[in-house]
Amino acid sequence: MPKDISTSSDKNSIQAAEYVEKPESQLKEMWATLRQNKAAVVGLFIIGMLTLIAVTVWVSELIGVQILPYDPNYSDMSKSFIWPNAEHWFGTDQLGRDMFSRILDGTKISLFVGVAAVAISLSIGVLLGSIAGYRGGRTDAFIMRVMDVMLAIPSILLAIAFMAALGKGLDKAVIAIGLVSIPEYARIVRGSILSVKENDYVQAAKVIGNGDSRIIFKHILPNIISLIVVRATLGVSSAVLDTAALGFLGLGVQPPFAEWGDMLGRARGFIFTAPYTLIFPGIAITITVLAFNLFGDGLRDALDPKSRIK
Amino acid sequence: MLLEVKNLRTEFKLKRGTVTAVDDISFTIDKGEILAIVGESGSGKSVTSLSIMGLLQKPGRVAGGEINFKSQDLNKMSQKELQKIRGNQISMIFQEPMTSLNPVWRIKDQIMENIMTHMNISKKDALARTVEMLDTVGIPSPAERANDYPHQMSGGMRQRVMTAMALSCDPELLIADEPTTALDVTIQAQILELLYRMREKFNMAVLLITHDLGVVSEAADRVIVMYCGKIVEEADVKSLFAQPLHPYTVGLLKSIPQIDDESDERLYMIKGMVPNPLNMPSGCSFSDRCDSCMDRCTKEVPKLQEINGHKVRCFLYEAKEGELNVK
């Protein structure tokens, strides 16, 4: 097959054409490709719903309107362990709090933690990875050895260690989870920079007089942005899982705030008597993680120009 | 006649339409003959060789025609039957000597595996044959070099190893797809000389696929020129270079800077570029780039016609009672 299938136009039409074509929209093409992927669309839809729920809950809390069926933190011991029914769709927990309201409320925290943690690890990781990959030599060796050490420790253990140093609490959990996944981003960015750096167009950029920072930001990063975006999307799901794990261990969000992992952890004693107290938070975590994973996979295809549909 | 390709048609079904990469081509190769197929990227020359070997990858498929090797239609054979013929009676060497050897196996293991799959001989004999073949293709101290891994050899050496492997089962037909393109000119001379010697020694036929007219002129007995999936000209090598007929062949020959050309004139240029396979010009596929394009050329597709054993697909030539008639 020929290497390129380009629109050939003969010389006369070239001379005649005095107009300048509009640049094709890369976003439009991406969306067209993404739409072909059913799983990714489902993922995106779920993410949209979760975001909607989270924002609605958050805004209603701010303006003091209660839109959840019950106050998620109001406990009424007389109503503990009610099995799911028409009044309490997901039942009530050991303290008589409405599970449905708590799960919706938990969406807010899970999404926030996921996005915030990724923002932390992404910004630091991309920066470190870029420096290491572009500079090379000793800088590279030093940065990457530190990253290797961090990778050698199981991430949850490392997060616990950070939590031990920082103290309990939601904000600290976010920082701990963010810090723990820096090496993953740094490695990906460094690896792709190393390969992109060798491309002739990067050399050409040097020859026409570009400075280092312009080369990194204009010529290298745009060419690996897809990798970073995909990794970040998948990163949200692992951050949600890590938050849940910390919550399960009692290190994350502190009571009475509703957080899925924390709910799981506190309900584990009632697995036989009131299994629904575990099942519903479990399902919520699974759905969220799955949605981000499906979307991330679809995004990877959509961002690869080779697999794009015109 | 060793190989007869009859009305071969190979298609690629893409999302944006069907591309006919090889469009109704027919040719034959005799025992001991070197037939060259020349063409640029997109001409269908490599697809032709892959079709013959049954190595087409999806979405490509042979859509019609026969590939008769010693009167058996390869196209109708199962993959299992083909495997018996591939690497044994027909073998192939590729363009990239760097990637066509398995990097984790020793040279001798790769050649011996090929020999033992196709020939019923003991391991000891296979090793002896391996060393003998390496010696034949000109690898110094073959017994020691047989223990090397591919990365320990240079590009030229690896192409020799590939050739040794391809020749290890005494094939009757060798398909060489751009065997010298990745090599330097002094190494290219060595490999071409090797091909020539092997042909003499084993009376083996060679189908040489290349874009380099210099290589063709050096090595081939007969030449097929392909453009956009069609044969546009076929002749023995001497008459092709002495009297090229098709405007594409003429243009190609004129556009290459000649080493013995002492003038500083501008090079002849074929205008435009190879058309998009999904958007071919109507009529003759070369019509949009041809200097001698007539009205008729954009409306009808010319037929391949034979004039004194020289075949050409162009309306400039009309065969009349075996006479060459230039309009």
Added chain:
Amino acid sequence: MNEVLMKVQDLSKHFTIETNFLGKPLSVLKAVDEVSFTIKKGEAFGLVGESGCGKTTLGKILVDLYSPTSGKIFFEGKELSALNKKQRRSYCKDIQMIFQDPYASLNPRMTIGDIIAEPIIINNLLPPSEVEERVIYLLNCVGLARHQRNRYPHEFSGGQRQRVGIARALAVEPKLIVCDEPVSALDVSIQAQVLNLLDDLKAEFGLTYLFIAHGLNVVKHISDRVGVMYLGKLMEIAPKRELYANPLNPYTQALLSAIPIINPEKKKERIILKGDVPSPINPPSGCRFCSRCFKELDRCKLNAPALREVSPDHWVACHLYD
């Protein structure tokens, strides 16, 4: 045409392949080894050699993609190799490069117009309002159309992409362009188009070329003088007619004889060299070519021949002509 534009003196580039744990080099690849030559204003100086001979490395040193290990580079009398990084960068306006692979040398995320505009903008060559006009002018110069300005590289064929690469190099109005195998990745029918374009642009803009290639016929067509490299050393320099008619160095002779001639009637006597190009990490002592030479003398193994002028303007590094 006798004014010297660039002078290269004993230029070397060594790459350290292996170091011991103290950082002391154990094995060194001598990609370019004490090479000297001059390029005259307005000429095309061809540089031929097989892969791994260091011709591309040499070209990349001249455009400051590599810094030389030792040696001097003079451009219009100024010693470039003595300048600091910032001063050196100001010379990128004068020395440009065209790359071999048109599929890798254009940033896939930029439109071709932006690719051509970039060197003008970062070097502040024109006020922003005039940049667009200049981009269109350059596109026309290389045979591309105005309406294609906002297309991305993947929409173009190899030949068209190479035209974009040429326009990018022209954008800063350079004096010298290093052409690194500009046609070897292109189809035969497209090669002639690009070679003619390079010829036309040279006349139109008064350019000087360093034309690096492995195809001896291409180099012969475009160059005025030709240098032959082998394993990091210059073996021979001569005006092209002289070199092709009367090659002195045995390597040049073998190289010329290895080119297939497009005429099956004219089978020529061929010098088939034995063996392969040795690794530049451990090149043979003495003359680099002696391991494959067919006219080897005793002293060839012992000491390396220097590049000497044996007849006017014909330089050769070979003990046969001592």
